[in-house]
Amino acid sequence: MTAALRTTGLTAGYGDVAVVHDLDLEVHPGEIVALMGANGAGKTTALLTAAGALRPLGGDLEVLGTADPREDLRDRAARGLALLTDDRSVFRSLTTRENLRLGRGPMDLALAAFPELERLLDRPAGLLSGGEQQMLGLGRVLAARPKLLLADELSLGLAPIVVHRLLAAVRELADSGCAVLLVEQQVRLVLDVADRGYVLQRGRVALAGTGDELRRNRADIERSYLSVT
Ligand code: ATP
Numbered sequence: 170m171t172a173a174l175r176t177t178g179l180t181a182g183y184g185d186v187a188v189v190h191d192l193d194l195e196v197h198p199g200e201i202v203a204l205m206g207a208n209g210a211g212k213t214t215a216l217l218t219a220a221g222a223l224r225p226l227g228g229d230l231e232v233l234g235t236a237d238p239r240e241d242l243r244d245r246a247a248r249g250l251a252l253l254t255d256d257r258s259v260f261r262s263l264t265t266r267e268n269l270r271l272g273r274g275p276m277d278l279a280l281a282a283f284p285e286l287e288r289l290l291d292r293p294a295g296l297l298s299g300g301e302q303q304m305l306g307l308g309r310v311l312a313a314r315p316k317l318l319l320a321d322e323l324s325l326g327l328a329p330i331v332v333h334r335l336l337a338a339v340r341e342l343a344d345s346g347c348a349v350l351l352v353e354q355q356v357r358l359v360l361d362v363a364d365r366g367y368v369l370q371r372g373r374v375a376l377a378g379t380g381d382e383l384r385r386n387r388a389d390i391e392r393s394y395l396s397v398t
Pocket of ligand 1: 183188206207208209210211212213214215354
C-alpha cells in the first residue's frame with residue numbers, strides 16, 4: 170500500500186541547525202502512528218516539516234503521493250493534509266461557530282463528532298475550556314475529512330477522560346481511511362490507540378515497533394527514553 174506520509178533520511182531543523190537526523194518514517198491510510206519522545210527530542214520539528222510549515226534540510230519527504238520540497242502547508246492542506254498544532258489551532262477571539270465555518274468541512278460533521286460544541290456555538294473560543302477547545306480544533310479537522318492528519322500533543326493539559334474521548338474520535342477517523350501521525354509525550358495514552366510507533370531520542374529514532382510491541386515495552390520506553398533528552 171502507498172504510504173500517505175513517507176520520510177526517507179529526513180533531516181529537519183532551523184536555519185542550518187539540524188535537530189532531526191536521518192528520519193525514516195511511514196504512515197499508511199487507516200493507521201494511527203505515534204511519534205513519542207522527551208521534551209526537545211524533535212517531534213514537533215518532524216511534524217511541522219512533514220506538514221510543510223518548515224522546509225526539510227535534507228532527505229526525502231513524500232506526502233499524499235507527492236514529493237515536492239517546494240510545497241508549503243497551504244498546498245498540502247488543499248490536497249488533504251490537516252495539521253493540529255499544540256495551541257489547538259483555534260482562533261480565540263472568534264466564536265465556536267465562526268471557527269467551525271472557517272474549516273474546510275460542514276459544521277454538522279463537527280457537531281456530530283462532538284455534540285457538546287452545540288451549546289458553545291456563540292461563545293468566543295478563548296473562553297472555552299482546554300478540552301472544549303481541543304474538541305473544536307479536532308471537530309473542525311474531522312469535518313474536513315482529511316486523508317492525512319498530523320496532530321501535536323492532543324493531550325496537553327487535558328484530563329485523561331477528555332483525552333480518551335479525543336483519541337476515540339481520531340480512531341474513528343483512521344478507521345475511515347485517514348492516515349494519522351500523533352506526536353505525544355504521554356506514551357501511556359497514545360499507545361492505547363496506536364497501531365505503530367516511533368520513539369525519538371535527540372532527533373533520531375531510538376525505537377520503532379507495532380502498537381503491541383511498544384505496549385509490552387511501555388515501562389521501559391518511559392524509563393529509558395522519556396526522562397531526559
Ligand atoms: P516538545 O515536546 O518540547 O515540543 P519536541 O520533541 O517536539 O519537544 P522540538 O520542539 O521539535 O522537540 O524541538 C527540538 C529541538 O529544536 C529543541 O532543541 C528545540 O530547542 C529546538 N527548536 C525548537 N523550535 C525551534 C526554533 N523555532 N528555532 C530554533 N530551535 C528550535
